[in-house]
Amino acid sequence: MAALCRGRHRWKRTSSLHVLTRTLTGNYDYDLVVIGGGSGGLACSKEAAQLGQKVAVLDYVEPSVQGTKWGLGGTCVNVGCIPKKLMHQAALLGTAVKDAKKYGWQISGPICHDWATMAEAIQNHVRSLNWGHRVQLQDKKVKYLNIKGSLVDEHTVKGLTKAGKEMTLTAKDIVIATGGRPNYPTNIPGAMEHGITSDDIFWLKKSPGKTLVVGASYVALECAGFLTGIGLDTTVMVRSIALRGFDQQMAGLVTDYMDAYGTKFAWKCVPKSVEKLSSGALQVTWTDTHTGDEHKDTYDSVLWAVGRAPETKALGLDKLGVELKKETGKIILGSDESTSVPNIYAFGDIGEGRPELTPTAIKAGKLLARRLTGHSTELMNYDNVPTTVFTPLEYACVGLSEEEAEKRHGKDGIEVYHAFYKPLEFIVAERDASQCYLKVVCERGGQQKILGLHFTGPNAGEVTQGFALGFQCGATYSHLLQTVGIHPTCAEEVIKVNITKRSGLDATVTGC
Ligand code: FAD
Numbered sequence: 001m002a003a004l005c006r007g008r009h010r011w012k013r014t015s016s017l018h019v020l021t022r023t024l025t026g027n028y029d030y031d032l033v034v035i036g037g038g039s040g041g042l043a044c045s046k047e048a049a050q051l052g053q054k055v056a057v058l059d060y061v062e063p064s065v066q067g068t069k070w071g072l073g074g075t076c077v078n079v080g081c082i083p084k085k086l087m088h089q090a091a092l093l094g095t096a097v098k099d100a101k102k103y104g105w106q107i108s109g110p111i112c113h114d115w116a117t118m119a120e121a122i123q124n125h126v127r128s129l130n131w132g133h134r135v136q137l138q139d140k141k142v143k144y145l146n147i148k149g150s151l152v153d154e155h156t157v158k159g160l161t162k163a164g165k166e167m168t169l170t171a172k173d174i175v176i177a178t179g180g181r182p183n184y185p186t187n188i189p190g191a192m193e194h195g196i197t198s199d200d201i202f203w204l205k206k207s208p209g210k211t212l213v214v215g216a217s218y219v220a221l222e223c224a225g226f227l228t229g230i231g232l233d234t235t236v237m238v239r240s241i242a243l244r245g246f247d248q249q250m251a252g253l254v255t256d257y258m259d260a261y262g263t264k265f266a267w268k269c270v271p272k273s274v275e276k277l278s279s280g281a282l283q284v285t286w287t288d289t290h291t292g293d294e295h296k297d298t299y300d301s302v303l304w305a306v307g308r309a310p311e312t313k314a315l316g317l318d319k320l321g322v323e324l325k326k327e328t329g330k331i332i333l334g335s336d337e338s339t340s341v342p343n344i345y346a347f348g349d350i351g352e353g354r355p356e357l358t359p360t361a362i363k364a365g366k367l368l369a370r371r372l373t374g375h376s377t378e379l380m381n382y383d384n385v386p387t388t389v390f391t392p393l394e395y396a397c398v399g400l401s402e403e404e405a406e407k408r409h410g411k412d413g414i415e416v417y418h419a420f421y422k423p424l425e426f427i428v429a430e431r432d433a434s435q436c437y438l439k440v441v442c443e444r445g446g447q448q449k450i451l452g453l454h455f456t457g458p459n460a461g462e463v464t465q466g467f468a469l470g471f472q473c474g475a476t477y478s479h480l481l482q483t484v485g486i487h488p489t490c491a492e493e494v495i496k497v498n499i500t501k502r503s504g505l506d507a508t509v510t511g512c
């Protein structure tokens, strides 16, 4: 029967008889169909294919509100980690060029930055990654389909091409890894019409110019950081606090550094409207919630960095009874990434309560593939996930914030070791190191198990990745003391830390 041929897509031919026959025989087009070719979906599909499964991955990018489009690879590759880190690097280079003069480099004339050159180079790199992903899928014999997928039943996916053509695929298992997209505020006139998001900023051909960034979490601070760093007049509008969920002492250091670096902050302010003037400038009106006063200013760009929403609406999940968390719209998952419907799994940014990070999506995807193919029973461990905020002064952490440790163990149940240190590189360059700081939050009793590690400074992510391994192995404060440093580095300051917060002693590191 044609409908039971494996590997052939049937255009508009799903019938109830077909579904019944298929269920009885267990014969499908694919062993696994993955909807979403981002960090997680690609990792899961490649792993399953390598383990002998017949796999298809569907990836389709709905253009942003402003019409920006991109290729295969999902958020991280196209509109997230990769272009963000490269723009962050562009900004760091600006600081390095200024430092270079102090180190004897003769640089004549003013230092200025050209957006178009940076953007073109980064966009070309992203395109090469898009191509690389296609080649990898081909090499690993994963069928890539540039179609928008939705669920018909627990074994059937309907795909829609850009041209509106429909196709149906059947699979033993279906994985949803469709990620999320940036939010726009719905109650602010002009917000959507005139504003951009992180889906657009990395693909602009022209400099965004004077920019208002609304929001105060990862995306907002990272974008505002690199925009300031390349010389643009940048303001961050914060409605409450910066970096909610992070250790607030560290968040304060990050924003203090940005403030000194040139980023402007409008604290406790909420935007009211965005209007395009005849000059083309965007006039933003906002309210200072502290005083109740209304203010206006004009910008070339308004970047909304007010959170992200899951891509679940178009998937037809409600018809199948896939349970979603009402407040967030994300899929409720078991520890094995199972949804409430058998044979349908999900992970990555679409999963309720999951960290919205690339490495967790990749690892969860690979582990799921191994479990689905019977090669392992290992579950993803979402505890102790390290992360870095790539702001001008980077901040990396693993484990609990001081506030959270205090909440769980009591103020007297924790010991916080801390240090203000000066990176050697800053000294000759005469850079202010007031916000270069680290703290190790430990249990107070016994071996002083480390509960949280926080670090601001150059290459914070590189420094913290290794410590995250120690953390995963259950490191204690005495393990830190037993570790020999690498000199001269910023990372060695972590293993040298010896002043407790409780002592009230000056935590400034002096000498080697
Ligand atoms: P995505 O990578 O979002 O992939 C989902 C894919 O599915 C997309 O290609 C989407 O178009 C596609 N899709 C959606 N619906 C359908 C459908 N119906 N049919 C077919 N395809 C569909 N994380 C870090 O770890 N480090 C960072 O430095 C970092 N920086 C970031 C910076 C920014 C600006 C942003 C926005 C995010 C950043 N992240 C970072 C987060 C990281 O990008 C995400 O956590 C990660 O990409 C999530 O992977 P995913 O596989 O769940 O989804």
Ligand code: NAP
Binding pocket: 185, 214, 215, 216, 217, 218, 219, 220, 222, 238, 239, 240, 241, 242, 243, 244, 270, 271, 305, 306, 307, 308, 355, 356, 357, 387, 388, 389, 390
């Ligand atoms: P987010 O963490 O959800 O933060 C949203 C921010 O916008 C908060 O500061 C919030 O303020 C503010 N906000 C929300 N609605 C607003 C409104 N109407 N007006 C003004 N401000 C508003 O979102 P995100 O920064 O987009 O990041 C999403 C996820 O992507 C993160 O959780 C992270 O996991 C991932 N990411 C990771 C990296 C990295 O690893 N380096 C980088 C970028 C993104 P309140 O605090 O007041 O709610």
